[in-house]
Amino acid sequence: MAQLFSRRATTIFRVVLTLTPLAAAAGGGLTYAWLRSDAAWGVGKPAPQPIPFRHDLHAGVLKIDCRYCHTGAERAADAGMPSAQTCMTCHSQIWAGASVLEPLRTALALDTPLRWRSVSRLPDFAYFHHGAHVSKGVTCATCHGRVEEMPKTVKARTLSMGWCLECHRDPGSRLPLHTAVLATAEKKQPSGQAPRAHDTSLLMSCSTCHR
Ligand code: HEC
Ligand code: HEC
Ligand code: HEC
Ligand code: HEC
Ligand code: HEC
Numbered sequence: 001m002a003q004l005f006s007r008r009a010t011t012i013f014r015v016v017l018t019l020t021p022l023a024a025a026a027g028g029g030l031t032y033a034w035l036r037s038d039a040a041w042g043v044g045k046p047a048p049q050p051i052p053f054r055h056d057l058h059a060g061v062l063k064i065d066c067r068y069c070h071t072g073a074e075r076a077a078d079a080g081m082p083s084a085q086t087c088m089t090c091h092s093q094i095w096a097g098a099s100v101l102e103p104l105r106t107a108l109a110l111d112t113p114l115r116w117r118s119v120s121r122l123p124d125f126a127y128f129h130h131g132a133h134v135s136k137g138v139t140c141a142t143c144h145g146r147v148e149e150m151p152k153t154v155k156a157r158t159l160s161m162g163w164c165l166e167c168h169r170d171p172g173s174r175l176p177l178h179t180a181v182l183a184t185a186e187k188k189q190p191s192g193q194a195p196r197a198h199d200t201s202l203l204m205s206c207s208t209c210h211r
Helices: 007-036 055-061 084-091 099-110 130-134 140-144 161-168 178-188 200-204
Strands: none
Touching (some): 084 099
């Protein structure tokens, strides 16, 4: 029987057959690496803001407490954003006529909120609660980085699900207060019974963050 394909064609066919899955794997690998990378999550990228507000000046140099402007951070789900009035406690005197503060005066005159852009907003299907974390001793910097050193506010962590779970799997080892809390708890426990600082199964269950 005559050969259907030339020897050369068969070789080309073999090469293509081997290379295609390799190329697909490499492409997939690159896509995977991109999806996992900080850049894909917007880490380090500032958002355009109506006023060039500077944390490094207000929280860093002037040492204004975070909670002065983000009043919900300790107890509520949302940390909250400062109103124009909050800024005006100082800026009705300092830099009062400056053009960079024009949106502030407009917001005040029209009684509308300032439209700050968020760098850390989660998708709507994910639930987060500030108070639950801050009251347990998780610091702002753990999740937001050293904001008081930022001239422009950027995201410091991915805030991805994998990142959340890294801590939820074993929060004890990440909490500054943990050792102190555990030491007190251990004193109250009868010997041989290890206290459970956190219910990890609850922290890992889907419905805790997707409700
Ligand atoms: C407790 C007082 C205080 C509060 C509250 C405050 N500021 Fe300031 N702000 C200052 C001082 C002081 C300066 C520095 C003035 C200087 O260096 O001449 C300043 C400077 C600024 C500047 C100029 C920064 C630069 O480029 O040098 C902007 C813009 C500004 N503030 C915006 C705001 C906004 C927006 C708010 C509200 C979210 C706010 N400030 C709340 C005290 C305050
Ligand atoms: C004088 C008021 C003021 C103080 C004090 C302040 N902030 Fe802010 N913060 C703002 C304003 C205004 C914005 C929105 C503009 C921006 O992102 O820079 C903001 C934005 C943020 C964001 C980004 C929120 C988002 O949705 O992406 C984080 C995180 C944050 N602040 C954390 C902190 C921390 C931590 C401290 C204390 C170290 C602090 N802030 C102190 C006014 C303040
Ligand atoms: C365990 C991590 C974690 C800690 C600790 C934390 N944050 Fe946040 N923060 C987040 C996440 C996640 C978001 C986005 C929430 C969302 O979109 O639902 C956020 C959002 C914010 C915002 C945007 C406005 C808002 O109401 O959501 C501000 C401002 C803020 N955080 C400030 C703070 C300050 C100040 C502290 C410390 C007192 C703090 N955060 C502690 C994770 C954290
Ligand atoms: C550094 C550690 C840490 C990180 C990071 C962290 N968490 Fe938590 N989370 C905790 C601790 C500790 C608790 C409280 C456990 C307790 O009450 O015993 C908690 C509790 C919660 C709760 C339960 C709140 C309630 O209703 O009581 C939710 C929801 C939650 N976390 C969501 C998130 C999400 C979403 C992220 C990521 C954006 C995140 N957490 C990142 C440590 C962390
Ligand atoms: C500690 C909080 C937390 C827990 C627990 C959690 N998630 Fe998430 N999940 C998030 C956050 C935050 C996001 C959004 C950021 C992201 O996509 O990584 C998310 C995103 C997702 C997405 C969308 C992913 C995508 O690529 O868009 C799915 C699907 C999901 N979660 C399913 C689950 C399932 C199933 C479980 C239980 C096995 C679970 N999650 C447990 C916090 C959590």
